[in-house]
Structures are given as C-alpha cells and as structure tokens.
Amino acid sequence: MHAIVGLGALTVLPAFAATPATLVSSASQRCLDVAQGNQQPGTAAIIFDCHGAANQKWEFSAAGELKTFDGARCLDVRGASTQPQAIVQSYTCNGGANQKWTLKADKTIVNAQSGLCLTVKGAATANSTGIDMWRCEGSAHQQWSVGATTPPPTDTQAPTPPSGLAISALACRSATLTWKASTDNVGIAYYDIYRDGQALGTVNASTLTAQLVLTPGANWGVYVNARDAAGNVSQASTSLQVKVPQCQVDTQPPSVPTGFRGTIAGTTATFAWSASTDNVAVTAYDIFRNNVVAGTTSTLGYTDTGLAANTTYQYTLAARDAQGNVSPRGTTLSLTSGSACADVICSTVQVATETDIPWGLAALPDGTVLYSRRDARDIILLNPVSGVKKTVGVIPNVQGTDGEGGLLGLAIPPGFPDTDSWLYVYHTSPTDNRIVRIRYLNGALDTASLEVLLKGIGRNKYHNGGRLRFGPDGKLYATTGDAQNGNYAQDTNNLAGKVLRLNPNGTPPADNPFGNYVWSYGHRNPQGLAFDSRGRLWEQEFGDSQDETNLIVKGGNYGWPNCEGVTSRSGSGCATAGYVAPKTTYRNSEGSCSGIAIVRDSLYVACLAGKRLYRSDISGDKLINARQFFVGTYDRLRTVEPAIDGNLWMANSDAAGDKDSVPNNTNTKIWKVTLKP
CATH class of the missing domain: 2.120.10.30 (TolB, C-terminal domain)
Incomplete structure (x- = not known):
C-alpha cells in the first residue's frame, strides 16, 4: 500500500509520478487503454485487459497531465466539454485545462476544467467499453488504482494464424468479412486486416468480423493477422480472393479518341490526343504499335521509347472504361524512327520468356x-x-x-x-x-x-x-x-x-x-x-x-x-x-x-502497380530530372539490374501467380535495355 502525498493541487502516488504505470478500473480490473494502440489524435480511451503496452502506460506530468505513448499523447476531454458524458480521448498535449487531472484519495480522477470524474461508460465492465465524464460519485466504475510499474513477463510467442475467412453481404463498395479466432499462449489483443499487403484496418480481439470498404471491380486477396498484447504478430491467414462487382452494369464503350497526333525523334515516339467520352467514365487509353498494345495510360499523352532504328511503325489508339468496354480505334499514324538514339533510352530487346517470376x-x-x-x-x-x-x-x-x-x-x-x-x-x-x-x-x-x-x-x-x-x-x-x-x-x-x-x-x-x-x-x-x-x-x-x-x-x-x-x-x-x-x-x-x-549516376526504378520504369539523375543528395518510361508497355516491372556493358537488364512480374507460391503459373519476360552512352 503506497502512502499518498500532496503535490500542490495534484495528489499522486510517488512511484506513479516518476514511472509510467497502468491505471486499473476497480469495477472490472481492466486497464485504461487507448483503443487499438492507435496514436492518431482523437482516438478514444477505453478499458481493456491489462497487458502493459505503451497505450496502457500513464504518468502524471509536473503540469498535471496524464501522458501516454512515452509522453507523446495526453488524456483529453473531447472538445474541451464541461458537460456530463463528454468523451475522453488521447490527443496531442496542448496544456489545456481539459487535459489536467487530479488523483484523489478516494481513487477518483477529476478533470481540472469541469470538476467531473473519469468514468467507465454505463458502469460496464466489458473489453473496449469507452470512457466519459460524469459527476463524481466515488463508485467502483470511477475508481482507478495504480497498477504494477514493472513490465509484464516477456512474451515472444506469436499467435496462430486466423482461419475460416468468409465474405458476406458483398456489394460494389462494401462487404462483411468474418474469420475464426486464433489462439495464443497469453491472449489475442487485435486482428489486423489486409488486402494484398496493404492495411485495411484493425479490430479488437473481442470481435471476429470487419466491415470492408471496397473498390468497384477490384480483385483483392484479403487476409487477417492476429496480434497479441506484447506485439507478436501471427503468420497470415490463407488469402480469400474477393472479386468486387461493379456498381452498375455498363456495356457502352467510350467514344473514339480524336486528335491523335505524334512525332518521332531518333528511337522515341511521342503522342497526344483529345479525351474520349463515356456514359460512366473513361479509365484508360491503349496505344497499339503494329496492332499490338504497346502501352496503357490514363493521361492524354504517351511516350514510346526504345524503338528499333530506321523502322516504320503503325500506331492507333483506343479508349477503355472500368468494365472493359473498348472504343473502336481512331486515326492510324505512320512514323519512321531515325538512325541514331536521341534519348536516354535507345532500344529494348526481349531476350527470354519465363513461366515463373524472375526475382533476383x-x-x-x-x-x-x-x-x-x-x-x-x-x-x-x-x-x-x-x-x-x-x-x-x-x-x-x-x-x-x-x-x-x-x-x-x-x-x-x-x-x-x-x-x-x-x-x-x-x-x-x-x-x-x-x-x-x-x-x-x-x-x-x-x-x-x-x-x-x-x-x-x-x-x-x-x-x-x-x-x-x-x-x-x-x-x-x-x-x-x-x-x-x-x-x-x-x-x-x-x-x-x-x-x-x-x-x-x-x-x-x-x-x-x-x-x-x-x-x-x-x-x-x-x-x-x-x-x-x-x-x-x-x-x-x-x-x-x-x-x-x-x-x-x-x-x-x-x-x-x-x-x-x-x-x-x-x-x-x-x-x-x-x-x-x-x-x-x-x-x-x-x-x-x-x-x-x-548506371552513370542515373537511378532507374522498376515498378509493379505503376507498370513503369522511373529514371532520375543523382545530383548531390537529390534526385532531379525525373522521367517515366514504358508506362504500361511491359506490364508489372519488378527487377532492373546493371549490365556489364553499361546498359540494363529488366524483368517483369505479371499479375497471374504473383500473389501465390505456385510455380510456373505466370507469363513473364526478360529484356535488355540499351542506354544512350
């Protein structure tokens, strides 16, 4: 039992003033917690099973603030409200009276601005119950005890992967994802939801469902990781493939692009055109070289680089919408390349095909x-x-x-x-x-x-x-x-x-x-x-x-x-x-x-989703003169490496088979890219 001493207007426990510690609700024996460990200002305060992570460690500052996340955030009454039921949150420390607190001898915590007490909403005891302000009654749901200041035993064991993923209520912009619980030697704290490596959100362990916000027409691989209070993350669940429907059926193609024009200098052709129209929206333009798609862009211009010297090419253009409706092609342009390289990239030659993903x-x-x-x-x-x-x-x-x-x-x-x-x-x-x-x-x-x-x-x-x-x-x-x-x-x-x-x-x-x-x-x-x-x-x-x-x-x-x-x-x-x-x-x-x-202090960057190669010059510690090449020409570019002759090797990684571990289920290529000396 700690002795209680007064520090001016603030009454604190000495160990608590010096060392971050948990604050335990007397009614539930759960800890004051910042939801999901989120440091975003405005994140709600809740009660949750005590695990002693940074979002459950609190310390009184000399100014009377309750700080968490190693002092990065303060316990705050939302909107500086002085009314009962005002929400309590984690927020950037600003010195306001709504962020000043007094720990009383009866274990209540009183806000300096309103005089109201820190209260577990509705006297509830369940995980993730929110915190608000209420008139001080000294009841158990307003009483807080200082927990142990020593860290909990080290936990290095990760949870098991979640399983049984399922989708319901699938619509063009939303769906409900459910899964079966993971297990852990101590206990699951959160589930993190991803699609193809990109974070979609996090939920507490008390729920096994999440509402997904979808992109119409997308094809996603959705999966879930489990996370415990010590921060150990499970291996991922098996991916659930989700093909998102379009919001409306669209069978009407865009109009024929007009104003298609182009010039050629050396082995580089440059094009521009006027926008097509569509009943929904034009999403891309396909540039055809000799009746084969040479590249795709969402802009009104395109550069075709690395052409063979002294060669005549036929170019046409078509517009495309999100549901794959393609316009007829418009005007045909006939352009003849020059005899010399006039740009930084001179030519590109395919040297191999592959049925797997060339990586290193x-x-x-x-x-x-x-x-x-x-x-x-x-x-x-x-x-x-x-x-x-x-x-x-x-x-x-x-x-x-x-x-x-x-x-x-x-x-x-x-x-x-x-x-x-x-x-x-x-x-x-x-x-x-x-x-x-x-x-x-x-x-x-x-x-x-x-x-x-x-x-x-x-x-x-x-x-x-x-x-x-x-x-x-x-x-x-x-x-x-x-x-x-x-x-x-x-x-x-x-x-x-x-x-x-x-x-x-x-x-x-x-x-x-x-x-x-x-x-x-x-x-x-x-x-x-x-x-x-x-x-x-x-x-x-x-x-x-x-x-x-x-x-x-x-x-x-x-x-x-x-x-x-x-x-x-x-x-x-x-x-x-x-x-x-x-x-x-x-x-x-x-x-x-x-x-x-x-190569020669120019940086080349191979991009997958962007389907392009960036090139920038290194000048001091800056990258300048940034340009884009092969936009949509060679699909998803993964690997680019210097060749021993001062040129480049380049390999792609098409979407088929890129997100699984099945061998020989892709259609990939390797190119030699010749650079201007």
Whole structure:
C-alpha cells in the first residue's frame, strides 16, 4: 500500500509520478487503454485487459497531465466539454485545462476544467467499453488504482494464424468479412486486416468480423493477422480472393479518341490526343504499335521509347472504361524512327520468356546472367545472345508464403566466378527469411557447400524484403521487410524492417552502428539497393499508401511505422527528431516499386502497380530530372539490374501467380535495355 502525498493541487502516488504505470478500473480490473494502440489524435480511451503496452502506460506530468505513448499523447476531454458524458480521448498535449487531472484519495480522477470524474461508460465492465465524464460519485466504475510499474513477463510467442475467412453481404463498395479466432499462449489483443499487403484496418480481439470498404471491380486477396498484447504478430491467414462487382452494369464503350497526333525523334515516339467520352467514365487509353498494345495510360499523352532504328511503325489508339468496354480505334499514324538514339533510352530487346517470376538477377562477367525463379525455387543461367537457358540448381529449404515470399535476391562478389565462386542468396524458409551462400562450380550449384550466413529474419505473407547487393567496401547489404509487424522496424535488436550489412563470411562488421547486423532501420518493406559513383547506398521501399526512395546513412532511422514517406502515422510522426526523410515519394498506383539500378549516376526504378520504369539523375543528395518510361508497355516491372556493358537488364512480374507460391503459373519476360552512352 503506497502512502499518498500532496503535490500542490495534484495528489499522486510517488512511484506513479516518476514511472509510467497502468491505471486499473476497480469495477472490472481492466486497464485504461487507448483503443487499438492507435496514436492518431482523437482516438478514444477505453478499458481493456491489462497487458502493459505503451497505450496502457500513464504518468502524471509536473503540469498535471496524464501522458501516454512515452509522453507523446495526453488524456483529453473531447472538445474541451464541461458537460456530463463528454468523451475522453488521447490527443496531442496542448496544456489545456481539459487535459489536467487530479488523483484523489478516494481513487477518483477529476478533470481540472469541469470538476467531473473519469468514468467507465454505463458502469460496464466489458473489453473496449469507452470512457466519459460524469459527476463524481466515488463508485467502483470511477475508481482507478495504480497498477504494477514493472513490465509484464516477456512474451515472444506469436499467435496462430486466423482461419475460416468468409465474405458476406458483398456489394460494389462494401462487404462483411468474418474469420475464426486464433489462439495464443497469453491472449489475442487485435486482428489486423489486409488486402494484398496493404492495411485495411484493425479490430479488437473481442470481435471476429470487419466491415470492408471496397473498390468497384477490384480483385483483392484479403487476409487477417492476429496480434497479441506484447506485439507478436501471427503468420497470415490463407488469402480469400474477393472479386468486387461493379456498381452498375455498363456495356457502352467510350467514344473514339480524336486528335491523335505524334512525332518521332531518333528511337522515341511521342503522342497526344483529345479525351474520349463515356456514359460512366473513361479509365484508360491503349496505344497499339503494329496492332499490338504497346502501352496503357490514363493521361492524354504517351511516350514510346526504345524503338528499333530506321523502322516504320503503325500506331492507333483506343479508349477503355472500368468494365472493359473498348472504343473502336481512331486515326492510324505512320512514323519512321531515325538512325541514331536521341534519348536516354535507345532500344529494348526481349531476350527470354519465363513461366515463373524472375526475382533476383546477377550479371556475370562473360555477359550471361543468373536469375532466381521465386516460386520454382531454382536458379537459371541465361545466355542472352542465343536465348538458351538452363537450370543450374535448386536452392534447398525454400518455402513460399502464398504472398511474396520464396526464392528472392541474388548477389555475386567481385571476382565471381573465377576467384570467388560463392553465390549469395536471400530466401524464405519454413520458419524465417535467411541469407545463404552456395558454390557455383562448373556451371552448376554445389548444394553440399551451402552455408547459412544469417537466419531469424522475420517472415510473413508479405513484407519479406529480399534484395542483396555487394558494396564498394566489400560488404554484403540486404533489405529485410518488417514481417507485417511495425514494432520490429524500430527495434535495432531485431533483423526485420532493416537494411543489414554483413561480412562475406556472414559475421557482423565491427564498424556497424549497433554492434550487430543492422545498418539502418525504420523500414516497412525495402527492396531495391544500389550504390552510386560516390559509394553511397540508395534504397527503394514499398509503403502502405506511398513508396519512397531513400539515401541510406549509417545508423539512420527512416521512420516506419510512425512516418511513411512524408505522412505522419502516429505520435509526432515525420516531425520526430532524427528521422531521415526520403529523397522522393510515389503514390502506390504509380509506384509499388521493387528493384533499382544505378548506371552513370542515373537511378532507374522498376515498378509493379505503376507498370513503369522511373529514371532520375543523382545530383548531390537529390534526385532531379525525373522521367517515366514504358508506362504500361511491359506490364508489372519488378527487377532492373546493371549490365556489364553499361546498359540494363529488366524483368517483369505479371499479375497471374504473383500473389501465390505456385510455380510456373505466370507469363513473364526478360529484356535488355540499351542506354544512350
């Protein structure tokens, strides 16, 4: 029993004043909690089973505030109301009287502005019951005890995956999702709902249903993760494919595009046209080159790059709506390319087709390439001159995730394969993501030589990272996703949500900033890695609502999950001191970019949802002269790598089979892209 002492107008328990602790409702023995651990200002205060996480830790400030989230938020009476039943919430600390409190000897907590007491609504005791203000009666639902200030026992066991996902009341903009409960050694706290790696929302463990907001005509893979109070996240449920109906039947095509015009300079053609009309809406324009779709755009212009020299092409244009109705094609343009390259990209030649997803790619000194097949789990040697491919071996212990895990990044050291025959591989295993190396001898993998360099990297259906790159310092760099657990990204003792740096033998370099493998942190799902001529490391990262290109610095914190791109998600977000801002950001619809390459200090970024290749010049620590190429021309671009002759290799990842682990169910290609010297 603590002695109670007075501190001026404020009566507090000494230990509570000095150390964050829980506040336990006497009626229910549940804790004062900020709903779902959400740091967004205006999030309701509730009672919930005590677990001692940051959203249940409170401390009195010297000014009489009740602070949580390590001081980032204050307990607040919504709208500064002085009326009974006013809602209590977490909000940015502003020093107002509606954020000042007194802990009385009878265990009530009184608001300085209204004189009313902090009260559990309706004297209820159930999880997630809200908190409001009421006249002070000293009843059990107004009494709060200071809980233990010591942290609860460490819980490192993740819940089991949710199961039994089902959809009901499916409409064009909404549906009800249900699932069966997960189990946990301590208890489930939340369920997180996703579609194809993008967050849709979170619900408390007391409910096994969520209302989804849908996009008409979309085809989503919806899944659920369970999360416990300690922040352990389950592996994902099996994805439930949801084909969303359109809101109305539409069989009328758009009008024929007019004003179609174009010019050609060297090997680049540029087009413009006037808008078509439609009874609902025009969503895209398809540009046909010699009666084959060369690209797709939602704008009124298009650039066709990488044409063959001295060749005549026939171009036509059609408009398309959201339900696939296509207009007749309009005027045909005949354009002849020049004899010389007049742009930064000169030509593009397809060198191979694939039935699996080419993910990692390494250019060998003799002009051939090695690439990984994500779901087939093998490595292919490609001769781009003859087009001949052969399997050099299967990587053992690879397992997909029915999302984006599997056989991922490749890297070769300097001198490969003549003086150093190790091939470095990043892959998903049944239990984790890991980095291994294996000998490449006489054109084949020596599976008996395989060494596991680093294991224990968090895995999940999505957010596995996976790129590898040797730096000019001779070290191996790797990107790791947060395994759909944002807490991992900010923990420098955890390998997930990071850029890692290893010695080639798998040991951590002595000059790493945290005494382990971590080089930078605060990443969501980083993938692309490339070094510029100054030896600086650039990184490409998938975001939830926006992607980002980062210039990586030793020990840098890139903000996730508090900051995404330039958008604050919680706490002080992107304004947090020490966070490193991205060099550029992209909307998901125009990005979802994976691989990057740097050639002659120009950065090339391959994008999946955006179906395009970005190119920017590196000037100091900025990216300038940003341009877009191949918009819609080659479908979803995943991989871009420097060729040994100063050009590029590029591979795509079509939508078929991209979100499962089934081998050989895709239609993909590899191209050689010739750049202007």
